[in-house]
Amino acid sequence: MSEADLTGGPTVRRFVVGSQLRRLREAREISRDTAGYAIRASASKISRMELGRVSFKLRDITDLLTLYGVTDAAQRDAVVRIAEQANDPAWWQTYEDVLPGWFHTYVGLEEAASLIRTYEVQFLPGLLQTEGYTRAVIAAGAPELSGDEVDKRADVRMRRQRILSGAQPTRLWAVLDESALRRLTGGRPVVQAQIRHLLAVSDRPNITIQMMPLRPGAFTVDGGGFSVMRFAEDDMPDVVYIEQLTGAQYLDKPEHVDRYLQVMNRLTVEALTPEATADALAKLLVQL
Numbered sequence: 001m002s003e004a005d006l007t008g009g010p011t012v013r014r015f016v017v018g019s020q021l022r023r024l025r026e027a028r029e030i031s032r033d034t035a036g037y038a039i040r041a042s043a044s045k046i047s048r049m050e051l052g053r054v055s056f057k058l059r060d061i062t063d064l065l066t067l068y069g070v071t072d073a074a075q076r077d078a079v080v081r082i083a084e085q086a087n088d089p090a091w092w093q094t095y096e097d098v099l100p101g102w103f104h105t106y107v108g109l110e111e112a113a114s115l116i117r118t119y120e121v122q123f124l125p126g127l128l129q130t131e132g133y134t135r136a137v138i139a140a141g142a143p144e145l146s147g148d149e150v151d152k153r154a155d156v157r158m159r160r161q162r163i164l165s166g167a168q169p170t171r172l173w174a175v176l177d178e179s180a181l182r183r184l185t186g187g188r189p190v191v192q193a194q195i196r197h198l199l200a201v202s203d204r205p206n207i208t209i210q211m212m213p214l215r216p217g218a219f220t221v222d223g224g225g226f227s228v229m230r231f232a233e234d235d236m237p238d239v240v241y242i243e244q245l246t247g248a249q250y251l252d253k254p255e256h257v258d259r260y261l262q263v264m265n266r267l268t269v270e271a272l273t274p275e276a277t278a279d280a281l282a283k284l285l286v287q288l
Contacts (some may be wrong), residue, residue: 016233114170117264119263140186182214
């Protein structure tokens with residue numbers, strides 16, 4: 001993978017470098033303990049590096065490349081340059097005071113994804129929220145926040161939505177539980193404006209919205225909402241994101257991703273079609 005092939009920001013570059021380091025280590029049948037010893041670190045640090053969870057020290061990169069037998073100058077330089085770029089600050093780092101550290105990884109992956117498939121139960125996906133709905137969700141979930149902190153968190157969510165527009169917008173396929181649409185988050189006017197927004201954006205060619213209706217025997221998902229992100233880069237595996245109260249899970253093992261893809265495929269079959277969803281949203285808007 002060359003620099004020119006990469007379309008994402010620092011997060012994707014960390015994942016790509018980590019993936020390359022893992023393949024090189026495994027090809028030489030070198031353990032994480034041995035690799036960690038070579039850079040005066042632990043096996044757990046090697047694991048975090050290979051998962052793209054930490055920034056890189058260039059000395060560690062060059063020492064590992066030497067350990068793994070990479071002597072070609074061009075190959076070494078390519079990895080080092082991408083690792084340097086992976087350490088560049090991202091736009092969302094200016095919001096560190098209001099964003100948990102574990103969420104930074106998600107924003108970076110979201111920005112780099114070519115396709116995001118998401119299922120939500122309690123609230124609507126952040127990428128589809130209006131500003132009024134966003135503020136209501138943030139304030140309800142964290143009433144201790146100051147007005148300035150709510151403003152900053154809302155700013156981040158609105159800025160994240162830029163990936164859905166532009167010359168090469170991200171493809172978003174969202175399955176929304178009807179209960180989330182009927183929950184009067186922020187009050188009736190806020191939800192009405194939110195539904196009108198969903199109807200408007202559903203006309204975009206890169207956005208597909210389906211509603212999972214409240215009906216007897218409807219398909220349910222153990223564990224709640226999740227997202228599956230796909231990337232244009234060959235070195236990037238699909239990643240499943242599961243948000244929790246105090247952290248998040250990022251799953252990229254094929255057997256885990258495949259299971260979530262099966263569930264997502266089932267959801268899209270069981271949910272209303274995009275056309276039927278638009279009709280249901282229009283009826284719900286009248287009922288509110």
